[in-house]
Amino acid sequence: MCTDAMLLTEAEPLSNPLTPATYRVVDRRVETGDVVTLSLEPTSGPCPFAFKPGQFNMLTSFGVGEVAISISSAPGAPGPVEHTVRDVGAITHSLCAAAVGTVIGVRGPFGTDWGVDGLDDKDVVIVAGGIGLAPLRGAISYLVDKPGRSGRVYVLVGAREPDQITFPDDLKRWERDGAIVKVTVDVPDSRWWGAIGVVTTLLPTVDFDPARTVSLVCGPEIMMRFTVRGLVDLGVPLGAIRVSLERNMQCGIGWCGHCQLGPLLICRDGPVFDYSQALEELISERER
Amino acid sequence: MTENIGELVAEHPLFSGLPVDIAELVGGCSQNVAIATGQLLLEEGEPARSLFLLRRGHVALEVHEPGRVPLVIDRIGPGQAVGWSWMFPPYRWHFDARALEPVGAISVDADCLRSKAEADPAFGYLLMKRLAAVMLDRLQATRIRLLDVYGRDVAH
Numbered sequence: 193m194c195t196d197a198m199l200l201t202e203a204e205p206l207s208n209p210l211t212p213a214t215y216r217v218v219d220r221r222v223e224t225g226d227v228v229t230l231s232l233e234p235t236s237g238p239c240p241f242a243f244k245p246g247q248f249n250m251l252t253s254f255g256v257g258e259v260a261i262s263i264s265s266a267p268g269a270p271g272p273v274e275h276t277v278r279d280v281g282a283i284t285h286s287l288c289a290a291a292v293g294t295v296i297g298v299r300g301p302f303g304t305d306w307g308v309d310g311l312d313d314k315d316v317v318i319v320a321g322g323i324g325l326a327p328l329r330g331a332i333s334y335l336v337d338k339p340g341r342s343g344r345v346y347v348l349v350g351a352r353e354p355d356q357i358t359f360p361d362d363l364k365r366w367e368r369d370g371a372i373v374k375v376t377v378d379v380p381d382s383r384w385w386g387a388i389g390v391v392t393t394l395l396p397t398v399d400f401d402p403a404r405t406v407s408l409v410c411g412p413e414i415m416m417r418f419t420v421r422g423l424v425d426l427g428v429p430l431g432a433i434r435v436s437l438e439r440n441m442q443c444g445i446g447w448c449g450h451c452q453l454g455p456l457l458i459c460r461d462g463p464v465f466d467y468s469q470a471l472e473e474l475i476s477e478r479e480r
Numbered sequence: 481m482t483e484n485i486g487e488l489v490a491e492h493p494l495f496s497g498l499p500v501d502i503a504e505l506v507g508g509c510s511q512n513v514a515i516a517t518g519q520l521l522l523e524e525g526e527p528a529r530s531l532f533l534l535r536r537g538h539v540a541l542e543v544h545e546p547g548r549v550p551l552v553i554d555r556i557g558p559g560q561a562v563g564w565s566w567m568f569p570p571y572r573w574h575f576d577a578r579a580l581e582p583v584g585a586i587s588v589d590a591d592c593l594r595s596k597a598e599a600d601p602a603f604g605y606l607l608m609k610r611l612a613a614v615m616l617d618r619l620q621a622t623r624i625r626l627l628d629v630y631g632r633d634v635a636h
Contacts, residue, residue, distance in 0.1 A: 322630030352630040378625045382549040385580075389554070390624045415629045 209445050212252045212297025215240075217290050218272050223358045226279040227323060228288040229264060231272040235295060240273040244305035245330035246436060246464045250444045251275060252297030253286035260441035260459070261287075262327035263301060266334050276326035276358070302444040304464040306331040306408050306434060314343040315400040317428070319419045321350045321391050321411025325358050327436050327463075328410050333362070336369045345371040346398050350391025350415070353377055354384045372398060391415065395422040402427030409467075410436040413475050420467055433467040437475070485510045488586055492533040493559045494610055505603060509592035515583040521562065522577040528565035530587045534558050537583035542576045550576065554618075561614060566590030 219231035234240060243263055252258040265274035279288040290296060308316075308331045316335055320328050335345045347366055351357045354377050367373040374394045376387035387394060391411070405428050409416050416435050423433055439451035439458040446460030454474045456462065465471055486507030489495050495503055513532075515521055521532055521539060532539075538557045542550035553575060556562045565573050571590070597604030 350630065352628065356630070378628070378630070380552045380555075382552070384552070387555060388552065389621050390629065392624065393621050412629045414624075414627060418624060 209299065210443065212250070212258075212299045214295050215298045217292050217294045217296065220290065220292055223276060224356045226288070227276060227326075227356075227358055228279070229274050229276045230287065230290060230296075231274050232296070232298065233272045234298075241301060243267055243273070243301040245308055245334055246305035246327055247301040247303050248327070248441070248444075248463060249275065249298050249300030249302065250441070251277075251287055252299075253283055253290065254295070254297060256286040257283040258297070258299075258442070259283040259287070260302075260438070260444065262436075262463075264326040264329045266330040266337070268337075269330075269333065276323070276329070278323045299444060302441075302459055304462055306436075306464055308334050308408075311335065311343065311406055312338070312341050313404070315346070315405040316343060317346045317348065317395075317398070317400050317405055317407040317423070319348045319350075319391055319395075319407065319409045319411070319423075321415040321419075322352065322356065323358065324409075324411030324415075324436070325349055328408060329359060329362060331408060332366055332371070336366050336371050343404070344400065346400055347371050347373045348391055348394040348398070349373070349375045350394070350411070351375070351377050353379045354381055354386075374398065390418070392418045392422045395419070395426060402429075405432060407433045409433060413437070417472075417476065420472070430467055430469065434464055435467055435471075436463045437465060438463060485512065485586065488512065488535070489533070489588075492535070492561075492586065494533055494561050494614065498606065498610075502603060502606060505596055505600075506588060506593065506607075509589045509596065510586050511589075513585050513587045515579045515585065517579055517581050519579050520576055521579065521583070521585075522565075522573040522575065524573055524576050526573055528563065528571045528573050529590050530563055531566060531590060531593065532562045532577075533586040533588065534560050534562065535584045535586065537585075538580045539577050539583060540580050542578055544576055550578070555580070564611070564615060566594070567611065 214235040215232040216235050217230050218233045221229045223229055248260050248262045250258050251261045261275045261277055264276040277284050277287045279285045318328055318332055332347055363373050376389050376391055376394055380388050407423050407428055409419050420433055437458050439453060441459040442448050442450040444459045446457040451458040486504040489507045489510055490503035536558055538555055539562055540552050541554040542552055544550045562577050597607050
């Protein structure tokens with residue numbers, strides 16, 4: 193029985209954080225045309241690592257390279273740990289193409305998490321854009337499944353096209369289990385019956401209480417900036433908004449500096465940050 | 481209880497919070513309408529004669545092209561308004577708007593509304609501020625859509 197993975201516990205410190213452990217792909221699920229979810233089990237046995245929603249691992253496609261990928265399953269979910277990868281370059285292409293049985297490297301988990309264990313009495317407004325739903329998926333499942341929560345869970349999702357909506361079965365399941373789920377697309381097709389527009393247009397359509405709301409936001413940074421403005425306009429305090437940032441993470445432990453953003457190292461200090469004026473300035477900085 | 485049309489106008493978010501006499505002024509140009517599924521509220525190229533304040537049901541804003549299903553630009557629902565082309569010459573609709581389900585709306589006569597706005601600049605200014613705010617929201621949302629934000633990934 194894999195007790196560590198069943199609980200929302202801190203990860204054990206890694207004995208050598210730069211050496212990947214070997215994991216086997218035990219399932220591969222195509223989410224959309226270029227997004228694949230890999231289910232991974234350690235080659236040493238069925239018990240994966242402990243983690244918290246929002247943390248990431250460095251995944252190695254041997255002979256190709258290593259890339260930071262968020263964990264997309266919930267801690268406590270039965271079965272292997274899942275990572276959802278979008279095919280955008282050589283390494284992610286290789287990972288997306290990994291067949292069942294392929295052995296890949298896993299280092300981690302690294303970074304900060306969404307902090308969902310302290311939100312029992314809060315309304316939680318989750319805003320995801322595109323592949324940004326993947327790092328939030330574990331947090332949403334945790335919140336929806338946790339017994340005794342008094343706050344409501346709102347899941348607002350934006351995608352470019354209907355075919356690019358990730359985790360449609362999860363969206364249905366979360367709605368069935370009590371979450372308020374809304375999805376919007378930029379470019380509808382003739383079969384699309386839902387909302388049209390960027391995900392920020394969904395914010396005024398839900399009736400959360402801004403004074404007791406915490407918002408978790410993940411997606412492209414432009415989308416997050418506009419979402420934060422929309423949330424603040426509706427009365428959500430800036431400090432009650434958390435975002436997940438992504439940069440070129442390479443070591444995962446704050447040694448190499450590739451993921452530096454001003455005074456921050458995203459792999460070590462993030463990827464999940466409480467939003468603040470200082471963070472706003474960092475991600476709004478113009479290239480000169 | 482049956483509400484008069486001025487009360488229905490005042491309840492619509494586009495005019496909520498305005499003085500009662502303003503809502504009554506708009507109400508004087510308005511009628512309650514029911515639109516069946518599939519029926520066009522606006523038809524591209526046709527004279528733009530109404531502002532529709534949606535109360536029930538959804539409307540698709542569409543562009544049609546021969547031999548294909550219409551291209552949907554936007555979907556507008558209860559509490560929103562549809563139809564702006566009556567505000568400026570040549571007063572013709574730029575797009576189609578089709579009822580996706582049975583729609584209940586307040587249809588505001590554009591000639592009547594324009595003439596009241598011309599005759600009473602204070603009313604006209606209030607009206608334009610409300611309409612401009614909605615148009616600005618739509619413009620900003622459209623601009624963000626044009627950014628194609630979800631497609632912006634760093635290659636790894």
